[in-house]
Amino acid sequence: MKHQTLENLQIVAEVDQDYPRQAMSRSERLERWAELLERNPDRRLSTLPQTEYQPARARAAMRGDGSPIAVAFEDTVLRAAGLENDSYGATKRFFKLTDGQLHEIICY
Numbered sequence: 001m002k003h004q005t006l007e008n009l010q011i012v013a014e015v016d017q018d019y020p021r022q023a024m025s026r027s028e029r030l031e032r033w034a035e036l037l038e039r040n041p042d043r044r045l046s047t048l049p050q051t052e053y054q055p056a057r058a059r060a061a062m063r064g065d066g067s068p069i070a071v072a073f074e075d076t077v078l079r080a081a082g083l084e085n086d087s088y089g090a091t092k093r094f095f096k097l098t099d100g101q102l103h104e105i106i107c108y
Helices: 006-012 026-038 056-061 068-074 076-080 088-095 099-106
Strands: none
């Protein structure tokens, strides 16, 4: 496969950079996340410790391999619905959670 620049692709094809995201309600997003976590009840999940003590900017950037957030981001459905990455901040915005609610999910 040859790498092409966006400009080169636009010469030969119509490139839609505003690809429509799969619309999901907040409830549907949360239910999907819960289902993903319940699929493997024996899985050992990592935590993001002491999120409540981190400055807001540092907390927003927190992430961890094997965390509940990482499980959500691995899902193509949630990514298609707009989950941007596996950071605390992106997860908080996507699922419309408060810091307290997200703390209950991902902190030890």
